[in-house]
Amino acid sequence: MATVQQQLADISVAEAGSRVQTPFERFRADFFASRVATGSLYVLVAIILIAVFAPVISPTNPYDLATVTVLDARLPPGAKSGDGVIFWLGSDGAGRDLLSSIFYGLRISLGVGIASGLVAVCIGCVVGLTAAYFGGRTDSVIMRIVDIQLSFPAILVALVLLAILGKGVDKIIIALVVAQWAYYARTVRASALVERNKEYVEAAKCLALGHRRILFRHILPNCLAPLIVVATLQTAHAISLEATLSFLGVGLPITEPSLGLLIANGFEYMLSEKYWISFFPGVALLVAIVSINLVGDQLRDILNPRLQR
Amino acid sequence: MAGTGPTLRVEGLRTHFFTNDGVVKAVDDVSFAVDRGHTLGLVGESGCGKTVTGFSILGLVDPPGRVTAGRILFNGEDLLTAGEERLRSLRGDRIAMIFQDPMMTLNPVLRIETQMVETVLAHQDVDRATARRMARDAMGKVGIPSPDERLSAYPHQFSGGMRQRVAIAIAFINQPDLIIADEPTTALDVTIQGQILFEAQKLCREVGTALIWITHDLAVVAGLADRICVMYAGRVVEEGSLDDVLDWPIHPYTRGLLNSVPSQKKNGERLEQIPGMTPSPLNLPPGCAFKTRCPRADHVCDAEPELREPVPGRRIRCFHPHARGSP
Amino acid sequence: MTPMIETLGLSKRFVKRLDLAAKIAGRLGADVREEVVHAVDRVDITVGEGEVVGLVGESGCGKSTLGRMIAGILPPSEGRILFRGVDVATMDEREGKKAALQVQMIFQDPFASLNPRMRVEDIVGEAPIIHGIVAPRDKAHYVAEVMRRVGLDPDYRRRYPHQFSGGQRQRIGIARALAVKPEFLVCDEAIAALDVSIQAQILNLFMDLKEALNLTYLFISHDLGVVKHISDRVVIMYLGRVVEVADKEALFAQPNHPYTRALLNEVPRLDLRRRAYQPVAGEIPSPLDPPTGCHFHPRCPHATQRCRDEAPVLKEIAPGRLAACHLNDGT
Numbered sequence: 028m029a030t031v032q033q034q035l036a037d038i039s040v041a042e043a044g045s046r047v048q049t050p051f052e053r054f055r056a057d058f059f060a061s062r063v064a065t066g067s068l069y070v071l072v073a074i075i076l077i078a079v080f081a082p083v084i085s086p087t088n089p090y091d092l093a094t095v096t097v098l099d100a101r102l103p104p105g106a107k108s109g110d111g112v113i114f115w116l117g118s119d120g121a122g123r124d125l126l127s128s129i130f131y132g133l134r135i136s137l138g139v140g141i142a143s144g145l146v147a148v149c150i151g152c153v154v155g156l157t158a159a160y161f162g163g164r165t166d167s168v169i170m171r172i173v174d175i176q177l178s179f180p181a182i183l184v185a186l187v188l189l190a191i192l193g194k195g196v197d198k199i200i201i202a203l204v205v206a207q208w209a210y211y212a213r214t215v216r217a218s219a220l221v222e223r224n225k226e227y228v229e230a231a232k233c234l235a236l237g238h239r240r241i242l243f244r245h246i247l248p249n250c251l252a253p254l255i256v257v258a259t260l261q262t263a264h265a266i267s268l269e270a271t272l273s274f275l276g277v278g279l280p281i282t283e284p285s286l287g288l289l290i291a292n293g294f295e296y297m298l299s300e301k302y303w304i305s306f307f308p309g310v311a312l313l314v315a316i317v318s319i320n321l322v323g324d325q326l327r328d329i330l331n332p333r334l335q336r
Numbered sequence: 337m338a339g340t341g342p343t344l345r346v347e348g349l350r351t352h353f354f355t356n357d358g359v360v361k362a363v364d365d366v367s368f369a370v371d372r373g374h375t376l377g378l379v380g381e382s383g384c385g386k387t388v389t390g391f392s393i394l395g396l397v398d399p400p401g402r403v404t405a406g407r408i409l410f411n412g413e414d415l416l417t418a419g420e421e422r423l424r425s426l427r428g429d430r431i432a433m434i435f436q437d438p439m440m441t442l443n444p445v446l447r448i449e450t451q452m453v454e455t456v457l458a459h460q461d462v463d464r465a466t467a468r469r470m471a472r473d474a475m476g477k478v479g480i481p482s483p484d485e486r487l488s489a490y491p492h493q494f495s496g497g498m499r500q501r502v503a504i505a506i507a508f509i510n511q512p513d514l515i516i517a518d519e520p521t522t523a524l525d526v527t528i529q530g531q532i533l534f535e536a537q538k539l540c541r542e543v544g545t546a547l548i549w550i551t552h553d554l555a556v557v558a559g560l561a562d563r564i565c566v567m568y569a570g571r572v573v574e575e576g577s578l579d580d581v582l583d584w585p586i587h588p589y590t591r592g593l594l595n596s597v598p599s600q601k602k603n604g605e606r607l608e609q610i611p612g613m614t615p616s617p618l619n620l621p622p623g624c625a626f627k628t629r630c631p632r633a634d635h636v637c638d639a640e641p642e643l644r645e646p647v648p649g650r651r652i653r654c655f656h657p658h659a660r661g662s663p
Numbered sequence: 664m665t666p667m668i669e670t671l672g673l674s675k676r677f678v679k680r681l682d683l684a685a686k687i688a689g690r691l692g693a694d695v696r697e698e699v700v701h702a703v704d705r706v707d708i709t710v711g712e713g714e715v716v717g718l719v720g721e722s723g724c725g726k727s728t729l730g731r732m733i734a735g736i737l738p739p740s741e742g743r744i745l746f747r748g749v750d751v752a753t754m755d756e757r758e759g760k761k762a763a764l765q766v767q768m769i770f771q772d773p774f775a776s777l778n779p780r781m782r783v784e785d786i787v788g789e790a791p792i793i794h795g796i797v798a799p800r801d802k803a804h805y806v807a808e809v810m811r812r813v814g815l816d817p818d819y820r821r822r823y824p825h826q827f828s829g830g831q832r833q834r835i836g837i838a839r840a841l842a843v844k845p846e847f848l849v850c851d852e853a854i855a856a857l858d859v860s861i862q863a864q865i866l867n868l869f870m871d872l873k874e875a876l877n878l879t880y881l882f883i884s885h886d887l888g889v890v891k892h893i894s895d896r897v898v899i900m901y902l903g904r905v906v907e908v909a910d911k912e913a914l915f916a917q918p919n920h921p922y923t924r925a926l927l928n929e930v931p932r933l934d935l936r937r938r939a940y941q942p943v944a945g946e947i948p949s950p951l952d953p954p955t956g957c958h959f960h961p962r963c964p965h966a967t968q969r970c971r972d973e974a975p976v977l978k979e980i981a982p983g984r985l986a987a988c989h990l991n992d993g994t
Contacts, residue, residue, distance in 0.1 A: 049823070167682075226776035229736050230836070234790040234843060235763045244789075248780040381858035495946055525721035526885060530929035531942040552859060555888070555931035579936060596863035598892030599933055606870060607892070609863040613828055 057329040064325030070318040078137045081130040086112055089123035089131060090282065097122045101301050117303040119292055125303065128289055129311045135285040137315065139196065140266035143203035148258055150204070151211025156242050156250075158212070159219030170216070173209045181206040181268055189277045199278040203265050214257045218250035252330035259323035263316045270312055286312040341412065342369040343513050343546035344393070349406035351385075351392045360617045362388040362401065364570035367643065370514070370563075375540065375547040377557030377578070380567035381593075383614050386550045389567075390516045393548075394433055395423045411513060429459035432507035436519040438499035441506060442491040448475075449487040452506055459510050474505040478535045497528035504535060511543050518550045533560055554597055558582060566590050569625035570617060572643060576650040586657040588630045624655070632656040665748040666709040667847055667879050668733060668766070673742035675703040675728050700950045702728040704903040705742070707977065710847070715873065715880040717894030717911070719887060719926070723950045724900040726883045730849045733881065734768040764794060767840035771852035773832035777824040777839075783810070784820040787838045796843060805842070812875075813838045814868060830861035837868070841876070849881045854889065866893060887930045891915055899923050902950060902958040905977055908985040919986040921963045957989065965990055 059065050077084065087094060099108045099122035106114055108124070116125040158169040176184075185202040192198040222228060223246060231241045272278040273287030274294075281288065286308045293304025351363040363385040370376045380386045391397050393408055395415065408415040410431065415423065427433075435441055443451055452471035453464065460467075468487075475483035478501040491499055500520055507515055517536065521529040537560065540547050549560055557564055557578070564581045566574040566589065574587040585591045595608035612629040615621060624641050627633035636655045643653045679698040681689065689695045703725040710716045720726045731737040733744060735751075744751050746762045754762060770776035777786055788806045791797045797805045807817035813834040824832055833853065840848060850869070854862040870893065872878055884890050890897060890911075897914045899907040899922065907920040918924045925943040945962040948954055954961050960970040969989050977987040 226770040226772055227778040229731070230768065230770065230776060230839065231778075232736050233734050233763075233766075233768050234839070235735075235760050236790060236793060240793070245778055245781075249778070381860060495949075497946060525947060526887075526926060526929050527721060527943045528947065529931075533931075534942045553931070554859070555933050558933045558936055559931045582933060582936070593859055594933070596860050597933060598866070598888045606867050607863040609867055610860040611864075613830065613861070614858075 054329065058325060061325050063321060067318040067321035067325075070314065071322055074133060074315050074318065075137065077130055078134040081127075081134045085124075085127035085130045086115070087124045087127045089127045095122050101296070101304070103301075104303055104307075116307045117301075119289070119304045120296070125289075125307055128284065129286070129308055132284055132286040132289050132308060133311060133315065135196070135279065135283055136266050136269060136287070136312070139200055139203065139269050139279075139285065140262050143200045143207065143265055144258055144262040146200070147204045147207040147261075148211050148254070150208045151213075152215050152247065152254070154208070154212040155215030155217075156219050156247060159216045159223055160238070160242055160246070166216075169212070173212050176209040177213070181264075182271060185268060185272055186275075186277060189272065194278060194280045196279060196283060199269060199272065202272075202278070203269060206268065207261055207265060210257060210261055211254065214253055215250050218253050219246050222246045222249045256323055256327040256330060259319060259326055263319040263323065266319075267312070267316055286315075342371045343411060344548075345369040345407075345409040346389075346393065347407045347409070349389065349392060349408065350404045351388050351397055351401060352404050353401040355400055355618075358618045360401075361570050361620065362617060363392060365643070366406075366567070366570070366572050368563075368565045368572065368575060370546040370548060372513070372546055373540065373544040374563065375549055375561045377561030377564040378548055378550045378567065379552065379554060379557055379564060379593075381552055381614060383569075383617065384567040385570040385617075386567050387518055390433065390518050390548065390550055393516060394427060394431060395420070396433075425459070428455055428512075429510045430512050431514045431516070432510070432512045434500075434503050434507050434515065434517040434520045436522055438496070438503040439491065441503040442499060444491050447488050447490055448502055452487075452509060455506055455509055470509060471505075474509045475502070477508070477539065478502070478505045479531065480505070497524055497531065500524060500528075500532055501535065504532065504539070508539050508543065508545070512545055514546045514548070515540075516548045516550070519552070521556065522551065522553070529556070536560075554582075554593065566593070569615060569620060571625065571653060572651070573626070573653045574651070580650060584660045586652055586660060587654050588632050588656070588658070589626050591658060592629075624653075630656075664712070666745075667712045667714075667747060668708075668710045668881070669745040669748075670706055670708050670729075670733065671743045671745065673703060673706045673729070673732060673744065674701070674740050675725070675732060675737060676701055676740045698951055701903050701953065702950060703732070703739075706900075706903075706905055708898055708905065708908070710879060710881055712846075712879055713873075713877060714896065715882055715894045717890035717897045718881060718883045718900065719885065719890050719897060720900035721885060721926075721947055723902055723947055725903040725950075726900050727851055729900070730768065730851045730881060730883050734766050734849045735763045736768065760794070764790075764843045765845050766847045766849065767843065767845040768849045768851060769833075769836055769840055769853040771855055773829045773836065773856060774824075776836050777832055779824055782821050782823060783815075783835055786824075786835060787820075787842050790839070791842045794843065806838075809838045809842050812841065812872075814864075828861075829857050830864060833857060833861075833865055834868070837865075837872075841872070845878070847879045847881070849883065851883045852885070853882075855884065855886065862889070869893065887927065888932070899926070902948060902953055904958060904974075904987065905985075906959070906987050908977070910983055913981075913984060919980060919984070919991065920959075920988050921965055921990075922959045925962075957987075 082088070089095060094110070096109065099118050100120055102108070102114050102118045104115060104117040106117065108114055108118070112124065114124050114126070116129065118124055119128065154169060158166045184206045188202040188205060189198060192201065228241060228245060231245050269278065269285060270287030270290070273285045274291040276291065279285055279288060289308035290305045293308070296304050347367050349363055349366045350361070353360040353362055366385070366389055368376060378386045378389065388397065392403050393415065397403060403416055406416070449468065449471060452474065453467045456462065456467040456470055472483050472487060475486060480486055480498060480501055494502065521532050524532065533556070536547065539545065549557065551557060561578050563576065564578050565572055566581070566587065568589050574581060574585065574590045581590065582594065585594055592608065592610040596610065598607060610629050615625060615628060621628055623638040624633070627637040641653045641655050643651050645651045677700040681695060681697055685695045706729060718726045718729070728737065732739050746766070751759065751762055784803065784806045787809055788802045791805065792799050792802060806820055810817045810820060815831060815834050815838065824835065827835065854865050857865060866889065869880070873880065882890065882893055894911050897909060897911055898905055899920065901922050907914065907918070907923045914923065915927065918927050929943065943962050948958065948961065956972050957970040957975050960966040963970065967989065973989070975987040975989050977985050978991065980986050980991050
């Protein structure tokens with residue numbers, strides 16, 4: 028029965044004087060309780076490391092025009108290039124090593140996804156907190172803007188923006204930020220509304236602490252849990268959105284291909300036995316997104332306030 | 337059925353929860369009996385195991401908890417060996433429960449009528465119209481005005497006090513032999529609490545239902561119960577008739593509890609407080625669980641005290657009980 | 664002498680305004696109205712220095728709202744609050760802040776009243792440092808001192824609220840209030856959520872602190888036994904209005920207002936065994952839709968036509984005793 032479990036949780040907590048676990052230690056213990064999540068976290072960390080150290084660990088530099096030659100084009104996985112380098116995953120239509128391309132592509136994909144996520148989180152936080160805390164007209168106006176923004180499909184917003192702004196990494200980050208900030212604003216506002224009515228916020232007001240302090244030192248830290256979950260899952264979404272945009276040929280220039288562009292490049296070969304040119308970038312993208320989602324799922328379960336002690 | 341022996345007799349009940357952090361002995365040797373038409377007040381503070389006792393009687397304890405020992409004799413039948421089918425046929429019919437939060441009884445998406453009729457039809461062989469009439473009468477009996485209209489309402493259309501009355505009506509509708517009420521008035525206002533207590537008293541008298549009233553509020557028990565049973569850290573520490581226990585408490589915990597309640601005698605003076613806190617059930621000290629807070633404790637209390645009956649009808653679990661009549 | 668806190672005609676209305684959709688529906692003929700809750704209705708109370716005033720009432724009576732207005736958490740809709748004779752609304756920023764710190768509140772819920780992400784030393788030490796009451800380098804020492812005063816071991820100051828029991832958390836809340844050196848504490852059901860034996864501990868703590876620090880209390884509670892124990896004077900509220908004010912002894916010995924009498928009658932007492940309850944009829948009305956005239960008339964055994972039409976005024980019926988009931992006018 029729920030109440031009995033609750034009572035149990037209350038009882039085992041009232042043990043001041045024993046095992047001083049900080050909230051972070053508790054969080055860590057809860058997270059690694061799931062093997063799936065632990066595995067996904069390792070994969071995710073590996074992917075991030077690959078992305079960061081791509082120039083160091085890639086067998087070749089696929090964008091060095093000096094070494095890339097069309098004579099190496101469309102070689103199957105495991106074949107050797109003219110220079111004697113093994114193309115573990117084959118080569119694409121222009122003769123670039125696919126493995127190296129994937130490493131660099133992960134870099135772009137992850138970089139764009141995470142960067143746009145971070146900026147969107149900051150904007151969303153400020154907007155959501157303001158709306159929740161000040162309420163009234165401020166809240167109405169802000170939330171109407173958010174609602175309008177959210178009623179457009181993200182991809183449509185991004186496409187329109189990119190059509191106006193043109194190509195480039197910075198431009199695609201802007202487009203992704205604009206497509207995403209509204210989710211964060213809504214999430215933060217929802218948590219902040221709940222926290223705002225709690226007695227510790229009233230106590231802070233009673234102690235004559237200023238608005239800014241109450242917002243950022245009291246309310247925001249308690250809104251982080253759902254925000255972290257949404258941010259993780261949204262980052263995966265941003266990465267896949269960016270891949271879609273690149274696949275459609277919008278956004279990133281050919282000189283900085285993300286995984287989406289790599290997939291697009293190999294599309295024409297899909298039915299002519301040279302599957303690897305699209306397939307392996309596709310798998311890499313899939314693995315990245317799934318691992319982020321699984322980590323996000325576990326975070327959502329353990330940060331669930333109902334189970335919080 | 338009734339008449340021979342108590343409606344409910346609990347003997348040596350133990351309910352343990354096997355959690356990752358250890359074994360929580362939520363109920364650890366609880367025994368008491370309730371006669372037909374009588375009310376037992378089961379009293380204690382949070383964590384003492386009184387709610388889990390109530391759930392154990394009804395077989396509502398979920399894993400990781402389970403009843404590990406004891407007998408629960410309901411009209412002579414041991415509920416612990418009865419099986420889930422039998423328990424299901426008894427619940428709502430012969431034994432009913434009233435919870436602190438009436439929304440634990442009431443389904444928010446069903447009309448009151450639907451739920452009450454369902455309860456009747458599940459246990460009695462009557463037609464729908466008769467069941468509806470019984471529901472209407474039950475609503476009237478608990479003092480809900482215009483019962484015909486209110487039957488077709490949803491729970492959210494009632495106030496808290498009204499909802500609790502509906503929960504009581506549902507509990508009494510099949511005229512059970514035993515009702516377990518778990519803090520039903522704790523969340524209600526004083527004047528509404530008075531109404532609920534009045535209804536519960538009246539119905540028990542009419543129907544002859546045995547009532548176990550679980551609460552931490554000694555004053556409520558004083559107005560309602562025939563016998564009182566005090567629990568601490570999963571064990572019964574004192575039991576006896578109401579007047580006897582309240583006027584002559586002999587267990588140091590009961591005494592401390594009574595002294596903690598502001599009353600006539602101690603106007604404006606410091607209340608005698610029991611120092612410290614209830615120990616965590618994961619970490620009970622060996623021997624008497626109260627010894628860390630007891631002014632009379634000594635090395636003898638390192639052994640576990642048994643529940644003794646120094647005088648018929650009065651039971652005590654203590655090595656150093658106060659003498660009856662001592663200050 | 665000037666009372667420490669005085670409220671004059673203090674009211675609070677909560678208005679649920681119609682949004683655009685509802686306004687349109689209203690124009691089209693739907694029955695939508697602005698919902699107004701008169702949580703507090705023209706309340707005049709005074710609390711003298713060093714006094715403990717018990718504020719009693721059931722749900723919807725407005726006692727918590729009144730407490731929050733006095734503590735400065737909620738702005739009043741109407742009326743004035745005087746702190747030591749000075750209207751708080753007329754104070755400049757510096758004075759106003761000083762006055763705000765002098766009036767602190769202790770909350771009911773020991774779980775929700777502490778920020779779960781702050782350590783105890785920060786919960787207690789934040790405000791004094793920000794307001795310059797103590798220098799940052801003396802924080803640890805000051806926090807330890809305040810914690811000791813409320814009966815907490817200072818060694819625990821780096822812990823988080825979830826590592827404490829309900830009673831200890833309540834002590835942390837009291838420490839937080841005391842850290843800014845207040846003169847007046849509003850205790851809003853401060854012990855209601857605690858176990859009986861812990862209630863006694865905290866109640867004793869309140870009484871000790873009052874003596875040691877010369878504090879004044881507004882003690883809000885629904886528990887008449889506790890109010891009787893700790894208060895000097897008692898104020899009874901019903902549905903937003905004050906219905907009776909009296910010294911403790913006088914109120915409990917001879918309650919005047921029918922609601923007070925019913926309340927005292929209903930309260931379960933240890934010495935009343937196996938009583939036959941005679942409950943007050945009727946439900947507590949909703950503050951959204953209060954009865955006309957005297958709010959209590961639907962449940963009052965002595966109601967007259969005048970009670971239905973005219974709201975009674977709070978009048979002095981004896982030295983130091985006030986009551987709002989038409990029945991007093993007859994005598």
